[in-house]
Amino acid sequence: MSDALPLRHKAPDHLNSTGCSIRYSEGKGRGVFASRKIDAQTVVEISPVLLFTKDEYDAHGRHTALDHYTFKWPNGRMALALGLGSLFNHSDHPNVTYTLDTHTDSIRYTTTRPIQPDEELCIFYGHKLWFENAEGVSTLLTPASDLAEDDGMGGLSGISAEEEENEEDMFAFPDGDPSDAIDEADLPFERLKLFEDPEEEAVEQVRTTKVWIVDLPEPRQTNTMLKWLKETSLDSPLLSHLKRVRKTPSPSSATSLLLLPYHDSCPPPSLPSLDPPLPQPYLADVPKTAALTLSSCKVKSSLWPTVYAPRRKGEAEVWERGRVRWACEAMRRVARTAKEAKDSGELPIVAYVPIPYSSAREESTPDHGLTRECIAHDTRKSLGHPLKHAVINAIRAVADYRASTSSEVSTTPAEFAQGELPATATDALTPDPLAIDQTDVETDKSRNGIRYLLTSLTLFTTHEPCIMCSMALLHSRVKEVLYLYPMEKTGGCGGATCLPRLEGVNHRFGIGVWKNFGGKDGMGIGGDVDA
Numbered sequence: 001m002s003d004a005l006p007l008r009h010k011a012p013d014h015l016n017s018t019g020c021s022i023r024y025s026e027g028k029g030r031g032v033f034a035s036r037k038i039d040a041q042t043v044v045e046i047s048p049v050l051l052f053t054k055d056e057y058d059a060h061g062r063h064t065a066l067d068h069y070t071f072k073w074p075n076g077r078m079a080l081a082l083g084l085g086s087l088f089n090h091s092d093h094p095n096v097t098y099t100l101d102t103h104t105d106s107i108r109y110t111t112t113r114p115i116q117p118d119e120e121l122c123i124f125y126g127h128k129l130w131f132e133n134a135e136g137v138s139t140l141l142t143p144a145s146d147l148a149e150d151d152g153m154g155g156l157s158g159i160s161a162e163e164e165e166n167e168e169d170m171f172a173f174p175d176g177d178p179s180d181a182i183d184e185a186d187l188p189f190e191r192l193k194l195f196e197d198p199e200e201e202a203v204e205q206v207r208t209t210k211v212w213i214v215d216l217p218e219p220r221q222t223n224t225m226l227k228w229l230k231e232t233s234l235d236s237p238l239l240s241h242l243k244r245v246r247k248t249p250s251p252s253s254a255t256s257l258l259l260l261p262y263h264d265s266c267p268p269p270s271l272p273s274l275d276p277p278l279p280q281p282y283l284a285d286v287p288k289t290a291a292l293t294l295s296s297c298k299v300k301s302s303l304w305p306t307v308y309a310p311r312r313k314g315e316a317e318v319w320e321r322g323r324v325r326w327a328c329e330a331m332r333r334v335a336r337t338a339k340e341a342k343d344s345g346e347l348p349i350v351a352y353v354p355i356p357y358s359s360a361r362e363e364s365t366p367d368h369g370l371t372r373e374c375i376a377h378d379t380r381k382s383l384g385h386p387l388k389h390a391v392i393n394a395i396r397a398v399a400d401y402r403a404s405t406s407s408e409v410s411t412t413p414a415e416f417a418q419g420e421l422p423a424t425a426t427d428a429l430t431p432d433p434l435a436i437d438q439t440d441v442e443t444d445k446s447r448n449g450i451r452y453l454l455t456s457l458t459l460f461t462t463h464e465p466c467i468m469c470s471m472a473l474l475h476s477r478v479k480e481v482l483y484l485y486p487m488e489k490t491g492g493c494g495g496a497t498c499l500p501r502l503e504g505v506n507h508r509f510g511i512g513v514w515k516n517f518g519g520k521d522g523m524g525i526g527g528d529v530d531a
């Protein structure tokens with residue numbers, strides 16, 4: 001504790017093979033520091049605990065300095081972490097997470113991102129701090145002073161071991177090599193399929209769309225016409241899954257050119273005058289999407305030469321163990337914060353945007369415009385504002401954080417492209433009048449709205465985002481959304497509807513639903529909110 005331990009005291013040397021040492025931390029007393037670089041997802045400490053019975057603690061411990069160090073344990077007991085465990089200070093932006101293990105009576109501390117030499121390792125105590133935070137006041141959540149009266153938890157006991165035991169089942173994922181590829185079936189969440197990929201292996205199964213075509217009397221007119229298409233901007237990207245030209249072999253040896261998609265009774269395009277003159281364009285049915293298999297490519301190409309694209313861009317990517325554990329920790333944080341929000345009288349709905357796993361691991365990768373995590377809970381109740389949903393608040397928190405730092409969003413056009421539509425997903429998408437013009441994004445980063453972009457970022461939330469929030473997420477260009485509770489009546493990510501599945505939207509994001517969570521209420525955060 002900072003008062004009791006003046007800075008002139010020398011911190012003891014501490015032998016810890018994971019690279020931790022004890023030093024003094026400005027305004028906080030002793031703390032745990034990295035003596036060298038430490039990777040993300042590293043277990044830096046396993047502290048055995050010393051247990052006190054409820055009676056013993058109530059009679060003595062509670063009235064001593066112990067109360068600033070102890071964790072709640074089952075059966076009313078309190079636990080003091082030995083080793084380094086009691087020396088982790090608090091941060092609103094922790095770089096270490098901890099789990100209580102009631103089977104081995106120990107607490108396990110794991111880094112959530114790479115740690116630089118000399119950086120302090122901090123955990124998150126909760127929102128009801130009993131001391132003045134040397135880091136300043138948190139701007140991410142309701143200030144502690146606005147929270148309900150303390151619920152009797154002392155010191156570090158933001159989460160009791162009973163709750164922790166429940167959490168263990170929900171957010172645990174086996175240890176192992178972080179680079180292991182995890183089977184889809186073993187992921188703790190289920191990914192919603194945005195598109196059915198129907199088998200299109202026979203002509204009658206091929207989904208088609210109407211296009212205008214013209215037969216060229218002379219093959220040498222092909223280049224002239226391709227140039228003309230470009231110049232007139234008729235070269236629609238909606239046809240990028242099809243080859244532009246079809247050459248019919250002898251005896252007819254004809255060359256046909258795809259002109260443009262047919263829309264509600266639009267007239268045939270007027271063509272340039274060439275010598276010899278071009279005939280009238282005609283309508284024909286061509287495949288609506290690229291071919292996913294070689295046999296379907298053959299079938300589709302019998303209608304019109306079709307691009308073979310075995311794997312769709314944006315298709316579910318393989319997750320590594322390290323990333324799954326990162327997601328589990330993020331979801332644990334979401335659930336804990338929701339519990340705290342509930343205790344403070346709010347709806348237990350929380351949304352969280354952590355630093356992406358890729359940049360948490362490889363420091364050289366771009367920061368995707370977010371160098372610090374942002375978390376927010378629903379504030380509809382406290383603010384009496386019907387639009388203050390957790391997701392909207394979290395997007396706002398990201399924008400506010402960016403605004404508060406000098407660095408601007410580092411989103412490049414290439415990164416935009418990552419979050420964009422699959423190259424071959426040309427399922428009759430029409431331009432969205434609300435679409436963000438990427439040229440503007442590139443040329444005018446200071447333009448209003450840029451700070452709200454969640455391109456390449458993952459949002460974790462307790463409850464499926466409602467339709468309003470799902471639309472906000474769509475505009476934010478979020479990469480993916482993972483949630484615990486499906487919202488059948490109001491959800492916009494698979495419940496009442498699924499916005500990223502709708503035709504005509506100009507961005508799609510991945511959706512993952514935590515397995516076996518719907519209906520469960522082990523955390524006491526309630527799956528019954530559907531508003």
Ligand SMILES: C[S@@+](CC[C@H](N)C(=O)[O-])C[C@H]1O[C@@H](n2cnc3c(N)ncnc32)[C@H](O)[C@@H]1O
Pocket residue numbers: 001002003005027028029030031068069086087088089090091131132133134135156
């Ligand atoms: C579990 S102890 C941490 C180790 C403690 N610094 C020590 O020297 O023994 C908790 C105490 O550390 C101090 N502390 C932890 N985090 C702090 C922070 N962010 N700002 C100020 N003091 C902090 C508070 O005095 C708190 O009661």
